[in-house]
Amino acid sequence: MAKAKKESDSAVLDAACAPEWTEILKQMIFIRRFEEATEREFRKGKIGGYLHVYIGQEAVASGIVGALQKGDAVFCGYRDHAQALSLGSDPNRVMAELFGKGTGVSKGKGGSMHLFDVEHGLYGGYGIVGGHLTLAAGAAYAKRYQGSDSVVVCYFGDGAMNIGSFHEAMNMAGLWGHQGMCPIVFVIENNGYAMGTSVERHSALTDLAARVRAYDIAGEKVDGQDIFAVRGVADRVVRQVRETGKPYCIEAVTYRFSGHGAADILQPYRTKEEVEQHRHRDPINILRKRLGEVCGLTDDDVKAMDEWAIERAANAVKFAEESSQPAPDELFADVVAEHGPRPVSEDERE
Amino acid sequence: MEWCAPPARLWGMGGAPEARTTPSRENEMSEKSYRDAIRDAMMEEMDRDANVLIMGEDIGVYEGTFRITAGMLKKYGPKRVLDTPIAEAGMVGTAVGMAMLGLRPIVEMMTMNFAIVAADQILNHAAKVRYFSGGQVDVPMVVRGPQGAGVQLSAQHSQSFESFYAHFPGIHVVAPATPADAKGLLKTAIRGNDPVIFLESAALYGMKGEVPDDPNFTVPFGQSRVAREGKDVTIVSFSRMLQLSLAVAAKLASDEGIECEVIDLRTLRPLDMDPVYASVTKTHRAVVVQEQWKPFGVAAEIAANITETVFDELDAPVARVTGEDVPMPYARNLELLATPHEPEIERAVRKVLYKT
Numbered sequence: 001m002a003k004a005k006k007e008s009d010s011a012v013l014d015a016a017c018a019p020e021w022t023e024i025l026k027q028m029i030f031i032r033r034f035e036e037a038t039e040r041e042f043r044k045g046k047i048g049g050y051l052h053v054y055i056g057q058e059a060v061a062s063g064i065v066g067a068l069q070k071g072d073a074v075f076c077g078y079r080d081h082a083q084a085l086s087l088g089s090d091p092n093r094v095m096a097e098l099f100g101k102g103t104g105v106s107k108g109k110g111g112s113m114h115l116f117d118v119e120h121g122l123y124g125g126y127g128i129v130g131g132h133l134t135l136a137a138g139a140a141y142a143k144r145y146q147g148s149d150s151v152v153v154c155y156f157g158d159g160a161m162n163i164g165s166f167h168e169a170m171n172m173a174g175l176w177g178h179q180g181m182c183p184i185v186f187v188i189e190n191n192g193y194a195m196g197t198s199v200e201r202h203s204a205l206t207d208l209a210a211r212v213r214a215y216d217i218a219g220e221k222v223d224g225q226d227i228f229a230v231r232g233v234a235d236r237v238v239r240q241v242r243e244t245g246k247p248y249c250i251e252a253v254t255y256r257f258s259g260h261g262a263a264d265i266l267q268p269y270r271t272k273e274e275v276e277q278h279r280h281r282d283p284i285n286i287l288r289k290r291l292g293e294v295c296g297l298t299d300d301d302v303k304a305m306d307e308w309a310i311e312r313a314a315n316a317v318k319f320a321e322e323s324s325q326p327a328p329d330e331l332f333a334d335v336v337a338e339h340g341p342r343p344v345s346e347d348e349r350e
Numbered sequence: 351m352e353w354c355a356p357p358a359r360l361w362g363m364g365g366a367p368e369a370r371t372t373p374s375r376e377n378e379m380s381e382k383s384y385r386d387a388i389r390d391a392m393m394e395e396m397d398r399d400a401n402v403l404i405m406g407e408d409i410g411v412y413e414g415t416f417r418i419t420a421g422m423l424k425k426y427g428p429k430r431v432l433d434t435p436i437a438e439a440g441m442v443g444t445a446v447g448m449a450m451l452g453l454r455p456i457v458e459m460m461t462m463n464f465a466i467v468a469a470d471q472i473l474n475h476a477a478k479v480r481y482f483s484g485g486q487v488d489v490p491m492v493v494r495g496p497q498g499a500g501v502q503l504s505a506q507h508s509q510s511f512e513s514f515y516a517h518f519p520g521i522h523v524v525a526p527a528t529p530a531d532a533k534g535l536l537k538t539a540i541r542g543n544d545p546v547i548f549l550e551s552a553a554l555y556g557m558k559g560e561v562p563d564d565p566n567f568t569v570p571f572g573q574s575r576v577a578r579e580g581k582d583v584t585i586v587s588f589s590r591m592l593q594l595s596l597a598v599a600a601k602l603a604s605d606e607g608i609e610c611e612v613i614d615l616r617t618l619r620p621l622d623m624d625p626v627y628a629s630v631t632k633t634h635r636a637v638v639v640q641e642q643w644k645p646f647g648v649a650a651e652i653a654a655n656i657t658e659t660v661f662d663e664l665d666a667p668v669a670r671v672t673g674e675d676v677p678m679p680y681a682r683n684l685e686l687l688a689t690p691h692e693p694e695i696e697r698a699v700r701k702v703l704y705k706t
Binding site: 104118 | 403428429434435437439440442443444445446447448449450451452453455470471474475479480481482483484485486487488519520521522542543544
């Protein structure tokens, strides 16, 4: 069912819009350098828990987020650094969150998997595969219920498509879409693997966009390495979803260059050759090459961007290192809004 | 379903020491069933706040398996009364997303037994999103529905879940024993900013009692209630077992002059133990009554709290009256053997009085 990619879908790059695209390139280089820094800090033991980086998939985050406007809401899985940075979260506070510091976007209580920045439209990274899809569908219903024309974007990996909450979310979104009550863009980040299990081994039907059709949700595939393609589809789809209140699904075919998580070193599920082959389609290089061809972006220009990105990432690490840990009182804050986690004592009553 | 019904006079709001929550005397009271009290609470809150909506399986066109939602679709329309597919994770998960965006969804579970299908949505999402977001979102939602045994629904449809949910921080767990509390506590649940698990006793739906008409009548969470005063033994309970405990207290008082003080916990999380400690300090003996299985249950938690806090006041070990440790059987005689009844409560009272 996936429509063949039409040339007209691709975002336009000409001299007039070159500054915007140069900015996007700069952002993508920064996300790459930021995540490389997180990998180093993880190895040094400065970042705990799990760390899942987006390296290789950046065009999917940047390309879709670029089509959004203020008031739109984004939900994603635990591979969420790129979404936060694309949405405009302060990199210092994102890094501080990974360091478990009180200055983190989630006050150091969420970590890498649970970046939240509601002010910038990020309603969370979630750690249970597929669980957040239902939340996102409900958020989309809420947007329409409140009379807003905002949309919700829900990112999830190919691995999320086999769990019950995926099917329940899709079906309810499809039903609510009939009433124009579910303005949501589902974005499948199809990086080919559910952790270490390839799409061929985890999905009976490997055409993932087609599976969504079962819930009366239209969808299409896009080359997730080519940000012009991603952004072109996103601009059209986000506009359409905003107008109709009907869900839509974009399957972004992409590849992660790093392991599943920072501890996935051996990667027995794929060969080095396979990874090398995909590195030839690095989304940053694709954008950089096009900018060179169309508007004469030079290697020196890119080098300057890269130096800026490396310095900014280093500054984020410095900020995180120098920040204080959460105050011990934070342990009990934010468990519930009212009553608190312990019995209410006599003095606390009116 | 009224097989366990205690005498009607016991179904009211109970004794004097509940001044904290009783509305002013000028307010009118009406006799309402537990079922109607729940519906009134939801409709009053939907009238009060356009952000309140209700969703669930067959709650609209069908008007609800237990008819709790009768008339609501007609009054509020399909945008606020949502018939959902049979998809508990979908219902609860979408409600969490709605709540994070500012709506106040009520999710009706056809029975709470089905809510465990949505355990990930309740426990991993609703209960935690405020915390791991560093307090950036409220999650004002209610998951409510009937639970408990008594009408031969066998193993998958007769369970009680209070200790299961009350184990987890990040949610409130409510189990009302009277129509007035059902209304007042549900209104508090809907007006609050946290996820609430609201456990109704299916066997109490037909029970009647005096309920305040005041649309601003609410019952706060975390305030246990002395449902009957006494000096000899403290009986701690909640939900349907509270009614059985009151029946036993009445019988022992009139037949033998044994005065039991009966405490209704009302909310298991937050749990208000102060009235229990005060009572045990007076009676020096305690019995805890619950319908669910004994291991790791509410009664164990209450008993542990009593021994930790007022151990020196005790003249006897705390006794627990619970369901038997088996999946619920279908056969009527076996089901009766599996669930606690008045004679077991009476035996426990005698036991802590050393009158066996």
